[in-house]
Amino acid sequence: MKKVALFLANGFEEIEALATVDILRRARIAVETISIAEEKTVTGAHNIPVIADKTFQEADFSGVEVLVLPGGMPGAKNLNEHEALKKLITQFDAEGKLIAAICAAPMVLGGLALLKDKRATCYPGFEAELTGAQTTGENVVVDGNITTGRGPGLVFEFALRLVEQIAGLKTRQEVQNGLLL
Template sequence: MTKVAVVFADGCEEIEALTPVDVMRRLGIEVTMVGLDKLHIMGAHEIPLEMQTTISPALLDYDAVVFPGGSTGAANLRESNELMEIMRKRQANGQWNAAMCAAPLAFARYGLLDGHQFTCFPGIEKEIAHTNPTAIFSPAITVVDEAGHLITSRGPATAMAFAFKIAQVLGVATTDMQDDMLYTYLKQEI
């Protein structure tokens, strides 16, 4: 069974954190909600979130690890040396890592974006360019960099596209669920 971990930190953008959990569970993907350093996380909009576990080397056993954004949440993820070590190992192992909104800042600090394509919340790419001048920014809604095993997305409104893209990259069929959730209809309207 496909397994995905979503890593939550205080100040995370709730819609970016919970949309991948919701969509992927609907698709039959096993999703674990992982707290950065505790089981009780407070989202950026004061929504309390209950985790199943905290970060550990067990993150190496997942098909993908997902970072939601939110400026404070992303900063908290970025500053974790333990998480940085795990994520570097995952990339070296050719495992998928995903981040959206401000969370690519954590990937930038970890060195995961070096020489790879990414997208992020508008303006964040300028910060990333200072620390990772070889990272290649794209304004696309979601970006898949196969060489770096990276999936990135722009921000709150792109959370569903991000979730479906992660599932697709992991080989999970999404067409029926996109129809069931009216996502296909929404794409036609945009």
């Protein structure tokens, strides 16, 4: 089973991060939350503190096959300013590994030119940050190894799409049914 790293930056969108972790774990997918701050406690955009599994410095990404970036502001901006994370994302893209970002977080991928000539979506108003992308306005877009989602109200669709990509349609349907969706 593929291992997932979901990154938390101060100002992250709590719904996007925690619902994604919850849904992936319901599918029995190994997910580690990684703080890009120096400490494990990260405070979301709505002042909810969350304790990450590890800090970026403590994390071992050698077994990780999927990176997930939740949005929120200034969370997405903070992710975008973390040079080691951007280097890791670039490496994953070069290896064709799955990268997912929702809400404002696709701006990180856009800034790295990873969305050039790809279809993508994001929170309304961030389209200009998706350099070179064909922005669709769809809820969730998969183009190659990159999955993007539009925003917090669509996190179930976003996370279930990741479940499908990682564990298959049958597992997605099981989790979806269990959530009464």
